[in-house]
Amino acid sequence: MKIKQILLAARPKGLPVASNFETVDAILPELQEDEVMVKPLYFSVDPYMRGRMNDAKSYIPPFQVGEPIESTGVAEVTNSKSALFKAGDKVMGNPFLPWATAAIFPAAHLRKIDDSIPLTYYLGVLGVPGLTAYFGLADIGKPQAGETVVVSGAAGAVGIAVGQIAKIMGCRAVGIAGGAEKVKMLTDTFGFDAAIDYKGNTNMDAAIAAACPNGVDIYFDNVGGDISDAVIKHLNFFARVPLCGQIALYNSTEVPVGPRIQPIMVTRSILMQGFTIGNYSSRFGEGFKQLSEWVKAGKIKYTETVEEGFDRLPTALLGLFSGRNSGKMVVKV
Incomplete structure (x- = not known):
């Protein structure tokens, strides 16, 4: 299966520019047992990702030059050879999705989410x-x-x-x-x-x-x-x-x-x-429960800036550093 990926083409010096990114074609391998194929629906872009563009020791590994950039995202299962997931399930990468138009994961690297809640909430106020x-x-x-x-x-x-x-x-x-x-x-x-x-x-x-x-x-x-x-x-x-x-x-x-x-x-x-x-990964359940209660009670409102199109991912990320977003910056694939 032919897909598109967005790679880190070169490490930036100062403010990143468009040439730090490269869009390429790639081929997905055949799906194996206990694997799941997903189609991303939404990607999050966040300021911390700038640090991952540097080759520096931090709390999270850096992106690798020539490899897909990754971020949190919501995807739909399109094909599954795992008993845990079926086509149509909405999932999140655990913790990230690569910047690609489709991807294959071991089932253990995905988690199912409740799609009765607006999907972008999982990238923002409930994420x-x-x-x-x-x-x-x-x-x-x-x-x-x-x-x-x-x-x-x-x-x-x-x-x-x-x-x-x-x-x-x-x-x-x-x-x-x-x-x-x-x-x-x-x-x-x-x-x-x-x-x-x-x-x-x-x-x-x-x-x-x-x-x-x-x-x-x-x-x-x-x-x-x-x-x-x-x-x-x-x-x-x-x-x-x-x-x-x-x-x-x-x-x-x-x-x-x-x-x-x-x-x-x-x-x-x-x-x-x-x-x-x-630092709080062991308490995510507590935080999600409390935030969900406040959102459902109308005590917390939410807003987002949505860029449309897979190719807009680099533009959306760069927009964070010029203040183009109000609320969460999300790319709808």
Whole structure:
């Protein structure tokens, strides 16, 4: 069977460009016993994938040059030689699907999902972004009613969920995003108490002070860079900082130099903890159950930006670094 694949053609230096990707034809082998053939329906693209384009030691292996890129995705079974799956079943790769128009997996490398729930929810609010928001805020942030929670990258899939979970837990939610439209979306659609447009503010220090008159108790950091430098000045005593992402720095070609934050952390007894969602793999059931209850009760709303077409995968990934998405960025194959 002839298929298309998207490969990592070359490792990027700084911001990735179209030439870092290559679309090729390939042939799938014959299906063997206990194997399943799937057709991808939706792929997720996420900021962490930029790190996998580097040949560097990290919490997840790098993509290999000349091999298909992979990401979380939802697929449909088209052929099965396993008793566990039948044609038409909706599945997810465990944990990833290759960027290809079809693929073959050992049955043990797939998990069946309930298609009565919108399929893209498994890539967003009920998937890695939602679980990241839930565990990062609840487990590291430990929010208490009445506290102020600030989240950077607030218009992304994780940030939108963080703000809404903060509200459910009785906190004041302040989002930082780029552009007036995204700021309006955060307050009008997703219930944030205040939002700051970092593109429209030349003085982020003053903007944060105005939005957080009682200081910041929890800073959910998705961005890093200058934005985080500004927020850290306003952290209260015993503040907590779940360190989730540093998208402002992912494409840096030199080691950035910023303010020395240790004196503030020491004198204000601040906790900063980095994490990845893999740290909580043993508790995914707990997180999925809670998020599902909140979604069904209407307490968490969801939005996504959908690119259509397999060939749009590289464009969608690059769009994350220019802020083209509101909510989860998904490619419909």
